[in-house]
Amino acid sequence: GAGVSQSPSNKVTEKGKDVELRCDPISGHTALYWYRQRLGQGLEFLIYFQGNSAPDKSGLPSDRFSAERTGESVSTLTIQRTQQEDSAVYLCASSLRGVGNTGELFFGEGSRLTVL
Amino acid sequence: DAKTTQPPSMDCAEGRAANLPCNHSTISGNEYVYWYRQIHSQGPQYIIHGLKNNETNEMASLIITEDRKSSTLILPHATLRDTAVYYCIVRAMGGKLIFGQGTELSVKP
Numbered sequence: 001g002a003g004v005s006q007s008p009s010n011k012v013t014e015k016g017k018d019v020e021l022r023c024d025p026i027s028g029h030t031a032l033y034w035y036r037q038r039l040g041q042g043l044e045f046l047i048y049f050q051g052n053s054a055p056d057k058s059g060l061p062s063d064r065f066s067a068e069r070t071g072e073s074v075s076t077l078t079i080q081r082t083q084q085e086d087s088a089v090y091l092c093a094s095s096l097r098g099v100g101n102t103g104e105l106f107f108g109e110g111s112r113l114t115v116l
Numbered sequence: 117d118a119k120t121t122q123p124p125s126m127d128c129a130e131g132r133a134a135n136l137p138c139n140h141s142t143i144s145g146n147e148y149v150y151w152y153r154q155i156h157s158q159g160p161q162y163i164i165h166g167l168k169n170n171e172t173n174e175m176a177s178l179i180i181t182e183d184r185k186s187s188t189l190i191l192p193h194a195t196l197r198d199t200a201v202y203y204c205i206v207r208a209m210g211g212k213l214i215f216g217q218g219t220e221l222s223v224k225p
Contacts (some may be wrong), residue, residue: 042216042218106162
């Protein structure tokens, strides 16, 4: 596809369950970002990938959150033992070049996570 | 990254120019000014960015003051579809995009 694709678009889970959110960046984009947006709030930076490595994980809120990227393409954000405060829209973005350049970020439509 | 200050909300009449201000008084010489917008329930969309000079593209114009401590995003002929939250971000080389609360622009008929 032409844009950043995220799945699932909506996920409802029970407290304590693990969830995986997937991001397919634009082909050829070496940089990939994850953000979180709680209802009515701005975007919170979570993690940034350059290729398959993550030079900046500073935004991950706890050790229940992890992310990986393989093949310089798909990325998965995993939340273990979900809590109600994890409910949010998780947004993925990709960029043709990484941090340290002027490349714009292209965002997906997000994965809406609801923890009951 | 430098912090930015934006008004929380603004109204604009359809067809008129929307001028969205942003203060970034602590901006460094190598930091760019970026503007993104987020229409309800969608991911953010890049609008424009600049370093020192004014910039224009098919979506908007960006006016940066000579001292670079503030900037204005101009939507020359606002339409109802321009209703969105507009984010002004300054980004250092090697830095990430840090979103603030933005300005909620309401374009009214």
